[in-house]
Amino acid sequence: MWLVFAFLTLLAAIFIIIPLLKSRIRQEIPTLRPDDKIAENILAFKDQQAELDFQLAGGVIDDTEYSELLLEQKRILLLDAVNESKYPKKEYADRGAWIILLSLLLTPIFVFSLYHYLGASADLNITDLLKKRASIPMNDIDRKALSKKIQKKMSSRLLSEPDHPFYLVTLAQLQMEDGNFRDAQSSYFEALNARPNDSELMSEYAQATYFLEDKKFSEKVNLILDDALSLNPSNPIALGLQGIRYFESNSYKLAIKSWKNALLVIPANTAEADALKSGISYAQKLLKEDIFTLSIKISVSPEYKITKGQVMYVYAKEWGGEPKPLAAIKLLVGDFPATVILDDTMSMMGGKILSSVDFLEIFARVSVSGSATPSHGDYQGSTGKIKVQGSRTVKIQIDKKI
Template identity: 30%
Template sequence: MTLLWLAFAILLLPALWLLVAPLRRAAVVRRAQADFEANDRTAEQNVAVYRRRLASLEAARDRGEIDATRFEEDRLELERSLLDDTAAQARSPLKPTASGKLAVPVVMVALVVASVFWYRLEGAEGDLEIHRIQQSVMNDPEASLPVLIQRLEEQAARQPDNPNVWRSLFPLYRDSGRAAEADAALTRLLELEGREPWLLAELAQLRYFAAGRELTEDVQALVDEALAADPGQPTVLGMLGIEAFEQGDYEVAIDRWRRAIAGMNDPDSADALREGIRVAQQRLGITPESAGEGPGIRVRVSLDPALAERAGEDATVFVVARDTAGELPPLAVVRTTVGELPTTLVLDDGDAMAPMARLSQVDQARLVVRVSVSGQAEPQPGDLWGRREAVPVGEPEEEPVEVVIDRVVE
């Protein structure tokens, strides 16, 4: 933290210099202004112009071109104009160069205090401390998971309103088998972050396993709330797939696991669900699917450089294969991120969302690639997308089909 505050001090130095710099030139500027005012002949020039115009008016009157009434009106207008010009040139006396110098240190102190106060209020000092603790424990050969939890708990006591400290503690509690503490951390996180679908899903899953894989009323309420906000929430769908599998409803389990895979970011979790699908298929007496086997499409996805600034590296990318007629559910769905682009993917039956809609059932497919800036499964204005029509379904070893994300959803 010392280095951080030192960096802030270095950044403040230019700002303080800009406040002091005008004082160094105050004497030079005052002398220049005084010389200008002493040599200014604008007033004399205005009087000379007035006299020339008045003489012209008098000559016009003497020649009979204007009468006495018109002469008086024009003369009054000239005098009024002269008064306006001279009044505009009236100047207040120049102040001494030392005038106002005391305000500069006051403003400098106020700037430093305001900057520190603003950072304390809006900055990420607490997050930096959490990161520092995590790094120090990881780099300490004698440190352990209980040590990390203890130090994070100390931070939770110091900054209870920082959601990142609870976000760091929750998985540690969960992986340590401390379900009650994990539940409390998630509950606090929900209070701070709002009832986000992924948080509701994590809490539902935690309580589901804590209750011995029983779908209690409390768990069901969390599931319903999460799915109402996000029907494709993968954690909830994965848990519901487990519930269906244990009840012997293997077709429902397969359907829920496929839908969960379509929305997952974690490849390991997706592979575990695919293995569960194969087990469920075996129990149904059908030939299990093998990811990467059978006909499919090899696709290379890239993002148009002109749209690169519209989405962050963590933005979700959906690669979807559909039948050309648009009559079936998605035939295959693969999920990646903008940070992985450009990338080459293989879509096959292992990426299907429903048993009745697979790539192996069609000869051609329509590829749609969408960057979900909002993270939602449904297209939203501002999302980026690209597509290819009538792509042949064949051996995945063939040359990849190029799809460029080059359009914006209006």
């Protein structure tokens, strides 16, 4: 950013300096000063007077004509002297040009100084430190030292802008990483004053309070957690905490459901996702329960010619619910009849899981164009309404052409 600003400043300077240099060159062309011009006029007047004296002596003009012509030359000399005194002196214009040039050179220095004193230099410094923390590998000691440095600068910045939500939340998250749950709770509380209806922020506040109170679901923690879930039922942090709450009360099925729903909105292959999967697996072992799975046997009506290699979509929707699929899989058509498996791990991002609803409808569609959107010429079949509990194997016949 600084290089861009410097380049633009230099470009602007060029457009101003070039005309000044041209003006300077013009001013350096030799010219007569006003005093020299007056002296030259006086010499010319004396020459004219000598010529008139010569004409008078030779009888070319008489005394009356001589007096009139001499008076006319004096009048011209006086008029020229008055006009020359009105001309501005060149050195003053020259000084004005250099004042403009000096101001141009000093302006960036003044702007940079003012920006450093009043502007966002502290914000830029914090941003650079956060980027360094996120992008440069470092050991635990260096990382902790950098975290402390960032926290110190953020705390200083918050003295001048105490309601800055980004700094409050980031500071709280860094304090959580350091195990400083008391200060983290305080930072989250201040951030919530600025954004009271932020579900994610509220869930992080509940988490900080949970750790501060020795990992116990006190009345305060429960209230904050319930408020976060009421604002956003798909909040992954709140769902994770809710699963822990259910697990500690031996409600393992509800814990599994909460963690599975959280798993839908958490990026795969992360530490958080691995922790949720471990919790689900452990709760299932306590229940002696496997992952909910549906085995779908698909056949095709003899009248339809479906070739190998065409794209087929198999998906499940909640009966009477939203049109968005709960789970789906895309595959290439092979030999029929075929068996396809759908389970809770295939649930769509941000949606419910298969085992969380009462009734389903399963569809199988062969797409002629390969598109996930149904189009003219596709072949389709469905199960109709089926009850989830107890239905582990279903059949579909593709018997309809769209």
